[in-house]
Amino acid sequence: MTIKIVETVFEPFQEIHAFQMQLALNGKFGATSIFIGTMRDFNEGDQVHAMTLEHYEGMTQKQLEKIIEIAKDKWTILEALIVHRIGDILPSEPIVLIAIWSAHRADAFDACQYIMEELKSNAPFWKRETLNSNQTRWVVKNTDSSANQK
Amino acid sequence: MTIKIVETVFEPFQEIHAFQMQLALNGKFGATSIFIGTMRDFNEGDQVHAMTLEHYEGMTQKQLEKIIEIAKDKWTILEALIVHRIGDILPSEPIVLIAIWSAHRADAFDACQYIMEELKSNAPFWKRETLNSNQTRWVVKNTDSSANQK
Amino acid sequence: MIIITLRYFASLREQIGRSQETLTLTDSITVLDVWQKVHQTPLPDNTLIAVNMEYVERMHYICDGDEVAFFPPVTGG
């Protein structure tokens, strides 16, 4: 299980690929579920042209480890990778990557979504957006976890 | 929306990366949910050393297109990519890739899982496994979609 | 006159020993009747049926030119 907090732009597919290559799991995993959160150029109706991600160093790692441990208790997962960006971020750059390897698909799907929701609720990160007007504002609340089915 | 049926081994992260690069969606998507199904070297308690995937050409594409259309009606998704392998497959080779891009994470998560479950139930693919004993057998039934929570 | 193409896949294809055949009929009948006419055995329980690459029920009536496929439960992904 690996948690990486990175200060510069990362390439999610390269991260997953490199991580997977060094796992001794060939033939053992049947399912990989991946979530990538990417910075948009809009939020709550406004154009956003930059963002700064602050975190509570130490607590971040501790909380993410705890979230993975709980997921491992709930589902049968073989490996987990979390990469989260901090610092100054531009639109279309990745913010977060979660990847779960398991034998069966339901475990991977459920654990990946669980970890993402727990990260959103409990990992001590904070986003400050810079709007196109150059005003800055703290993001006050993460969006809801449930989709509005059409 | 792209559906690819491929007869030779594919590299899922390269497929997603290449597909994403040619989308004109920079800054528009905030969420990417990905599922990769990989061939294991065991199934139902037996060691498996090869697999052949048969499909119903034409119907496969038609069914997958229909599944994506239904997902687009249910959730707000920006793009979808499905890659499915056919032919002779070896353990640790990818079988299926599903990637969904959306503005918000719940749409990506739900659509990706929905498409995977529908593909498993309705897309006309059939797996024949070759066991370590060189016996071959048709896979009779896909595993359940729900995880047994521990 | 109604001419249809029958197709079989996977384990069903192997059991039947061929992947495709043509059937000529004078009247439209259901896909289930098509099976029984050709095979003189009950249709295996789990068999799925598609006409022109869309799933149909057993009571679906065929038309001239239809491609009727019989196959076991799918196991892709």
Next chain:
Amino acid sequence: MIIITLRYFASLREQIGRSQETLTLTDSITVLDVWQKVHQTPLPDNTLIAVNMEYVERMHYICDGDEVAFFPPVTGG
């Protein structure tokens, strides 16, 4: 004697105008009392509190050497 470190993050850090300070107390008090002692204002409603990097309730009693952090709802991911 109880010496604790207080830490503030994000918008709360900006409002308070500092990220860290030290507090010396004679007795263990709750984290809510710590806030009120230092800031003389009610703790903002949504504020989260962690002691030694674990979430705690407002009635959690501090110990010597604790790092007590106050911050707004988290917005990562």
